[in-house]
Amino acid sequence: MEVLAGAIMLAFAAIGAGIGNALVFGRYLEGVARQPEARGMLFTQTFIGIALVEALPIIAVAFGIMSVLGIL
């Protein structure tokens, strides 16, 4: 049961982070392709956006792996 719980944690963390990262990163690429001189400003905002999106799923990945390996 712990393995299943860990697998579900890993799957949902990956799905959530993947969708969030894709949204932020896709808009960044569109912005840079349209206006290359704004790359610096867009870069910082994208970086913060990806960090915000990924902070929680990475905790879920860590605990999911621990659950799969039977530590939790």
Added chain:
Amino acid sequence: MDPMKPVRRRVVASTAGLLIALLITWLLTPYKDLTAGLILGVCVSLYNVLYMARRVRLAGEFAAQTGSTKARGTGMINRYLMVALAILIAMKYPDWVDVRTVALGVPVCYILLVLLEFWETRRQTSPSGKG
């Protein structure tokens, strides 16, 4: 000039300060396994943030040069596998490294990055410039 340089410098400097504090804690306190886990987690976190910065910068340069929005990915699987590697290292040496504190140390750099940039933006937009 690399637009990421000031952000990267701030994150690396603050994480280095945190790692030095953790190293002193590791040397002076009896909680060596807990502190070693935190050090391992923060190191993986710093690698993840710097790798993410590199991938985003390369993709931005590619998009600026070609005008194409086709990306090669942000390296998400690589970052997750680094977290798995840290957990496996902690499991391999349970007497030296505590697994739970590795999991707590992994998101530290992300949170630090958001807080530092929030503080920097606030400092730049405030009228006195002091935050």
